[in-house]
Amino acid sequence: xxxxxxxxxxxxxxxxxxxxxxxxxxxxxxxxxxxxxxxxxxxxxxxxxxxxxxxxxxxxxxxxxxxxxxxxxxxxxxxxxxxxxxxxxxxxxxxxxxxxxxxxxxxxxxxxxxxxxxxxxxxxxxxxxxxxxxxxxxxxxxxxxxxxxxxxxxxxxxxxxxxxxxxxxxxxxxxxxxxxxxxxxxxx
Amino acid sequence: xxxxxxxxxxxxxxxxxxxxxxxxxxxxxxxxxxxxxxxxxxxxxxxxxxxxxxxxxxxxxxxxxxxxxxxxxxxxxxxxxxxxxxxxxxxxxxxxxxxxxxxxxxxxxxxxxxxxxxxxxxxxxxxxxxxxxxxxxxxxxxxxxxxxxxxxxxxxxxxxxxxxxxxxxxxxxxxxxxxxxxxxxxxxxxxxxxxxxxxxxxxxxxxxxxxxxxxxxxxxxxxxxxxxxxxxxxxxxxxxxxxxxxxxxxxxxxxxxxxxxxxxxxxxxxxxxxxxxxxx
Numbered sequence: 144x145x146x147x148x149x150x151x152x153x154x155x156x157x158x159x160x161x162x163x164x165x166x167x168x169x170x171x172x173x174x175x176x177x178x179x180x181x182x183x184x185x186x187x188x189x190x191x192x193x194x195x196x197x198x199x200x201x202x203x204x205x206x207x208x209x210x211x212x213x214x215x216x217x218x219x220x221x222x223x224x225x226x227x228x229x230x231x232x233x234x235x236x237x238x239x240x241x242x243x244x245x246x247x248x249x250x251x252x253x254x255x256x257x258x259x260x261x262x263x264x265x266x267x268x269x270x271x272x273x274x275x276x277x278x279x280x281x282x283x284x285x286x287x288x289x290x291x292x293x294x295x296x297x298x299x300x301x302x303x304x305x306x307x308x309x310x311x312x313x314x315x316x317x318x319x320x321x322x323x324x325x326x327x328x329x330x331x
Numbered sequence: 332x333x334x335x336x337x338x339x340x341x342x343x344x345x346x347x348x349x350x351x352x353x354x355x356x357x358x359x360x361x362x363x364x365x366x367x368x369x370x371x372x373x374x375x376x377x378x379x380x381x382x383x384x385x386x387x388x389x390x391x392x393x394x395x396x397x398x399x400x401x402x403x404x405x406x407x408x409x410x411x412x413x414x415x416x417x418x419x420x421x422x423x424x425x426x427x428x429x430x431x432x433x434x435x436x437x438x439x440x441x442x443x444x445x446x447x448x449x450x451x452x453x454x455x456x457x458x459x460x461x462x463x464x465x466x467x468x469x470x471x472x473x474x475x476x477x478x479x480x481x482x483x484x485x486x487x488x489x490x491x492x493x494x495x496x497x498x499x500x501x502x503x504x505x506x507x508x509x510x511x512x513x514x515x516x517x518x519x520x521x522x523x524x525x526x527x528x529x530x531x532x533x534x535x536x537x538x539x540x541x542x543x544x545x546x547x548x549x550x551x552x553x554x555x556x557x558x559x560x561x562x563x564x565x566x567x568x569x570x571x572x573x574x575x576x577x578x579x580x581x582x583x584x585x586x587x588x589x590x591x592x593x594x595x596x597x598x599x600x601x602x603x604x605x606x607x608x609x610x611x
Contacts, residue, residue: 178448208398208438217436218389218398223479223512245479245570246512267378267570268479268514269603270385271398290450291398291438303381305572316511316571323372323573324566 147301151199152240154260160306162313166264167301172201172243174295176222179286180230187233194285195294198238201264205243206291207275216281216297220271221245224263228252235259243304247316257312264304265315277302333467334416335611337423340471343609344427347473348403349435351607352395355386358541359518359579359604366516366576375574379516382569382602397603400437401475403428403457406539406608410466421459424471429453440478460532472608474539480513480601486531489593498523498595499558505597506562506578511571514601516579518542519562522596525586534598537582539606546583555581569602579604 148156150170160166173195175183186193204224208217224244231242232255240261245268248256256263266274280298287293307315363386367379389396405424409415415423432439432454441455442448458476485505489497502521509517522533545552558581568574579602588594 206398206438206440208395208400209436211394211436217438218395220398222399223482225512245514247510247571265511265570265572267381267385269397269601270381272388272392272394272396273381273385275394276388290452291440307572319374319573320566320568320571321573323375323568323575326372327566 145303150201152201152262153199154240157240157260157262157310160262160309162306162309162315162318164306166304166306168201168243168264168304169300169302170298172203172297172299172302173284174203174205174207174297176204176206176292177226178289178292179294180227182286184230184233187237197234199240201241201243202234202239203243203297207281207295208271208291210281216275216278218271219275219278221266221268224248231255235261248308253308253312253314256308256310260310262306262310263308265307266302266304274302332412332414333410334414335469336416337418337420339611340415340420340423341427341430343471343611344405344424344473345430345434347471347607347609348428348431348437348475351473351475351605352400352435352437353393354390355396355603356541356606358543359602360386362542362579363516363602366579370574370576372568372574374572375568375576378569378572379576395437397477397601398438399440399477399479400432401477401605402441403432403454404474404476404535405457405459406462406472406474406536407459408462408464408468408470410468411463412467413469424457424459425455428455428457469611470608471611472539472606474606477601477603480517480599483509483513484534484596484598486527486594486596488527489595491591491593493593497593499561501595502558502581502597503561503565505599506567507565509599510567513599514603515567515571516569516576516602518579518600518604519558519581520598520600521581521583522598523583523585523594524588525594526588527594529586530594530596531598533584533586534596537584538598538600538604540582542580542582542604551583551585555583
């Protein structure tokens with residue numbers, strides 16, 4: 144059974160999410176990947192304000208393919224999250240509450256998520272046409288020169304994802320594989 | 332002597348780039364379906380169903396399966412009796428990539444310089460491999476390669492004393508290190524032998540071999556099957572969330588090597604393993 148969640152993603156909502164939960168995300172989320180993260184953190188280093196307010200938002204690690212005429216967006220699946228690990232704690236420290244991506248996170252990111260009460264979702268990597276169906280609106284809000292890597296504000300309806308790391312640090316990449324292997328060993 | 336005009340090459344490459352990204356080849360789709368049928372772990376089965384659904388949406392709506400439409404890897408096999416006329420072969424291929432990525436609404440993911448990183452805005456240049464063979468056929472394979480999986484690839488110069496066990500252990504280690512990052516279920520391309528660069532090239536070539544074909548050498552066919560079983564008992568599963576479907580296939584290619592060496596390269600591909608070809 145999927146849990147429905149709606150943005151803004153407040154701390155109260157984060158605390159209800161546990162590793163292993165299937166969720167359908169609705170509301171406003173923002174795309175940002177390598178190049179945009181680099182710029183955001185550079186602004187923080189210089190003490191400047193960011194082009195988006197990250198408090199209680201969800202960032203989707205994604206660089207969509209171009210929209211065909213008459214479409215809102217092209218294919219839009221998640222990219223590998225570990226490349227954003229050097230930047231993520233800085234954004235978590237100023238209120239980022241959710242990240243959607245795929246793959247492993249560093250110890251530093253997980254510690255920062257526990258400290259700041261944030262959650263990490265995985266969307267299915269490579270299922271980008273399917274995921275694009277849940278995107279209802281898309282608008283570039285910063286770094287247009289970066290094309291697919293620009294920051295986009297997306298309106299989503301029931302975007303499918305799985306809670307992989309919750310705000311207590313429980314990690315489905317470890318638990319899921321362990322549960323599966325335990326089930327195999329028990330049936331032997 | 333057969334003449335092939337560069338305009339034919341450009342048009343073919345254009346279409347192959349688009350087709351490869353919109354329409355998954357049957358061998359890969361069939362293998363995913365087989366794995367979905369055999370998968371008992373609920374999370375894993377659910378993910379494989381979604382992946383199959385995604386393949387159908389892309390096909391029916393003519394859109395890329397994955398937003399990472401890759402760097403265009405182009406394998407050109409030229410018969411020595413073929414004469415390319417009307418311009419440069421390399422320019423013709425890159426023009427085809429440009430047209431395919433722009434007109435097919437594919438993502439432009441190539442930066443002109445690895446350090447200064449400015450997007451070329453048309454996904455060129457391609458990475459092109461040429462092979463010259465007897466005959467008068469020109470075969471072009473386009474394999475758009477996503478970097479989520481490319482980044483999880485590794486190469487190792489083993490010692491001859493490491494032997495078969497060393498090779499097996501290294502391949503398994505690469506898959507384990509990659510874990511959920513390369514979007515499992517993956518295809519594992521392995522190159523063994525040659526030189527440092529040849530091993531990597533063989534691993535890439537292994538990824539364009541249809542999943543329905545095994546290595547023609549019985550020894551390596553058995554090794555492919557053994558490694559696939561081992562990998563699928565690791566428990567990584569689809570998207571790394573547990574299950575038996577970690578890899579769809581292990582494809583191994585080999586080449587003679589030096590008395591002092593045993594190079595092994597492992598090139599990983601995701602479940603969106605794309606390859607389309609044409610013979611001119």
